[in-house]
Each structure stands twice: as structure tokens, then as C-alpha cells.
Amino acid sequence: MSIAYTTEKQLAISAVRRACYLTSQVFNKLVKNETLTKGDKTPVTVGDYAAQALISSMLHHAYPEDPIVGEEDAAELRVESGKVQRDRIVELANEALVQDLQEGDYAEWGIGPGKAQGNHEGGRNGRMWCIDPIDGTKGFLRGEQYAVCLALIIDGEVKVGVIGCPNLPHDLSKPDGGKGCLFVAVRGQGAQQMAVSGANPTPLSMPPYDPATFSFLESVEAAHSSHSTSEKISKLMQITHSPIRMDSQAKYGCLARGDGGAYVRMPTGVGYKEKIWDHAPGSLIVEEAGGIVTNSQGVPLDFGLGRTLGENFGIVATVKSAHAKLLDAVAKAHEGEKAKA
Ligand SMILES: Nc1ncnc2c1ncn2[C@@H]1O[C@H](COP(=O)(O)O)[C@@H](OP(=O)(O)O)[C@H]1O
Numbered sequence: 305m306s307i308a309y310t311t312e313k314q315l316a317i318s319a320v321r322r323a324c325y326l327t328s329q330v331f332n333k334l335v336k337n338e339t340l341t342k343g344d345k346t347p348v349t350v351g352d353y354a355a356q357a358l359i360s361s362m363l364h365h366a367y368p369e370d371p372i373v374g375e376e377d378a379a380e381l382r383v384e385s386g387k388v389q390r391d392r393i394v395e396l397a398n399e400a401l402v403q404d405l406q407e408g409d410y411a412e413w414g415i416g417p418g419k420a421q422g423n424h425e426g427g428r429n430g431r432m433w434c435i436d437p438i439d440g441t442k443g444f445l446r447g448e449q450y451a452v453c454l455a456l457i458i459d460g461e462v463k464v465g466v467i468g469c470p471n472l473p474h475d476l477s478k479p480d481g482g483k484g485c486l487f488v489a490v491r492g493q494g495a496q497q498m499a500v501s502g503a504n505p506t507p508l509s510m511p512p513y514d515p516a517t518f519s520f521l522e523s524v525e526a527a528h529s530s531h532s533t534s535e536k537i538s539k540l541m542q543i544t545h546s547p548i549r550m551d552s553q554a555k556y557g558c559l560a561r562g563d564g565g566a567y568v569r570m571p572t573g574v575g576y577k578e579k580i581w582d583h584a585p586g587s588l589i590v591e592e593a594g595g596i597v598t599n600s601q602g603v604p605l606d607f608g609l610g611r612t613l614g615e616n617f618g619i620v621a622t623v624k625s626a627h628a629k630l631l632d633a634v635a636k637a638h639e640g641e642k643a644k645a
Pocket residue numbers: 346375436438439440441442443522523524525527528529550551552553572576578579582
């Protein structure tokens with residue numbers, strides 16, 4: 305029998321909702337000097353730091369013993385930015401904590417001044433929370449897709465996953481229609497999509513493989529996922545539709561609700577290791593909607609290795625009935641690439 309994780313799920317939804325509010329506020333007010341460049345040259349904004357501070361302090365207040373694996377490192381902030389920026393982050397987090405976003409929401413969780421750390425190393429044993437406060441920072445900065453991502457991992461397995469996508473259309477074919485989606489899953493209990501407010505919760509179930517509508521979801525950034533490799537795979541599968549390019553784990557949410565057909569993320573070079581916070585909630589949401597998420601050789605992702613997923617063979621996610629065909633096409637594309645090299 306699966307465990308309900310009712311409290312953890314409600315807390316995660318509440319934290320992600322507040323962080324969605326915060327990041328939307330930051331975007332609307334973002335000024336250029338609030339974008340820093342981290343050591344690894346990826347952009348990070350006060351929004352990333354403030355949203356991680358907000359989520360981790362809510363988690364720490366409710367579960368003071370639970371370690372937190374967060375993408376952002378507050379030490380970088382201390383080194384790279386001044387007091388003005390730090391004060392701004394605290395101000396943003398505090399403001400988002402006291403917003404009356406939903407009846408009972410704040411009163412239920414409250415907040416304490418506890419010292420939440422997000423630098424846990426991950427690993428195989430015990431409970432841990434995993435935060436990507438703004439996934440798809442590049443999309444966020446462009447005013448496109450990004451996602452606030454939170455997962456509970458226990459003994460290396462994702463148990464609860466919540467993704468908040470403030471800019472995601474409810475229906476991709478109506479880009480000017482309603483926007484803002486939350487995707488929620490608990491292992492063994494299915495996945496749901498709802499409005500960021502929590503309204504209109506709808507169970508998610510991926511449609512079976514249909515070659516007539518099948519297309520790929522992939523990164524906007526060619527540096528994150530090889531567009532040329534996915535194009536080869538697409539040709540081998542005789543896919544006629546262009547890929548849907550979108551930043552962040554919004555791709556997993558879209559896949560789970562039936563957009564596209566497969567999420568394909570192929571390595572762009574040797575050396576980069578995928579991070580657990582870029583896949584933890586998304587992979588559970590897809591699995592609970594009836595999909596399967598593996599590396600490009602068909603091996604399940606292992607969230608118990610630490611902060612990364614280990615050696616990178618790329619990631620594919622799709623409905624079960626398309627998985628073998630997709631893996632086959634990936635293998636053929638790789639053979640072709642090797643033959644050319
Ligand atoms: N060379 C690389 N290969 C794959 N992923 C990379 C990468 N460099 C950065 N990333 C990750 O790609 C994530 C965004 O994915 P996507 O392209 O699907 O939007 C980034 O998350 P952040 O934006 O949270 O830093 C970052 O962790």
C-alpha cells in the first residue's frame with residue numbers, strides 16, 4: 305500500500321504556490337543589476353535565491369530534521385553580492401510568506417526564523433527535500449517558461465513532486481488564454497494538474513502512443529540538450545511535427561497532460577552531469593500519469609547518487625507504449641553519429 309504523504313504534499317503545494325507568487329513579482333520588477341552570474345556561468349537572479357529561501361524556510365519550520373538539497377548556494381550570494389541584494393532577498397521572501405494567497409494556507413504553515421540550509425549532499429538514505437527555486441532561469445529572464453520545483457525524496461526514491469509554472473498556458477494551442485499551472489504527484493496516488501490557486505484539480509493520464517500526433521518536447525537552449533541529436537531521433541521515428549521547445553520542467557508537466565509525446569534531453573558534450581533538482585518532481589509526475597522516465601539506454605534515473613544523476617547518457621520520458629520505439633531510435637541515432645565520427 306502506498307503512503308499518503310498528505311502533510312508533505314500540502315506543504316509542498318503551499319511552498320511552491322508562494323514561490324510562484326514571489327517569482328512573478330520579481331519578474332515584474334526585475335532590474336538588470338539583479339541578475340548575477342554564478343561560478344558555472346548560469347544566470348541566477350534574486351528571484352532564485354529568494355524563492356529558495358522562502359521554500360526552505362517553510363520546509364525547515366515544518367520538518368526541522370529533514371535535510372534540503374537546493375540548487376542555489378547562499379555562499380555565492382555572500383561573495384558575489386552586496387548587502388542591498390541580501391536585504392532585498394529577505395524582504396521578498398518575507399513578503400511572499402505573509403501574502404494571503406489562499407484561505408488557511410499561511411495560518412496552517414506559519415513560519416519561523418529557523419536557519420534552513422540547502423547544501424545537503426543528497427544520497428541513498430533517509431528523507432530529503434530537493435528544491436530548484438527557478439528551473440529554466442533563462443526562460444524566466446526571457447519572460448517565457450520556468451518552473452518552481454520541489455520534491456520529497458526518501459531512500460533515493462521520489463515520493464512527492466510539485467511543479468509550479470506561472471507562465472504556462474492551460475492549453476498550449478491557446479497561448480493567449482488562461483495561464484499558470486501546478487502539477488502535483490504522490491507516488492502510488494497519481495498525478496494532477498490544477499491552477500496555481502489550487503482550483504480545478506484534474507487527474508492526469510497520458511494518452512497512448514499515436515504516431516499522427518507524436519512530437520518531442522525539448523529545451524529551448526541547445527547548450528542544455530542537443531537539438532541535432534533529437535532531430536536525428538525524430539527522423540528515425542518518422543515524426544512529422546516540429547519539436548515543442550520550452551524551458552524547464554514545464555516539459556514534464558506538459559508531457560504528463562498529453563502535450564507532445566516524449567521529452568528528449570540528449571547530452572551536448574562530455575562531462576555535464578544532470579542535477580537531481582532538474583528531474584525529481586517532473587519524473588514522478590510523468591510516471592504517475594502513466595509514463596516512463598529513463599536514461600537514453602532505458603535505465604531508470606537514480607536519485608540516490610548525490611546531487612547529480614551520475615554519468616550522463618541523456619534522458620527520455622514518454623508514454624510506456626512509445627518507450628521501446630524511442631530507445632530504439634536513440635540507439636540508431638547514436639550508431640549513426642559514431643559511424644560519422
Ligand atoms: N550543459 C548542460 N546540459 C544539460 N543541462 C544543463 C546544462 N547546463 C545547465 N543545465 C541545466 O539545464 C536546466 C534548464 O533546463 P532546460 O533547458 O530544460 O530549461 C538548468 O536549470 P536552471 O535553469 O534551474 O539553472 C541547468 O541546471
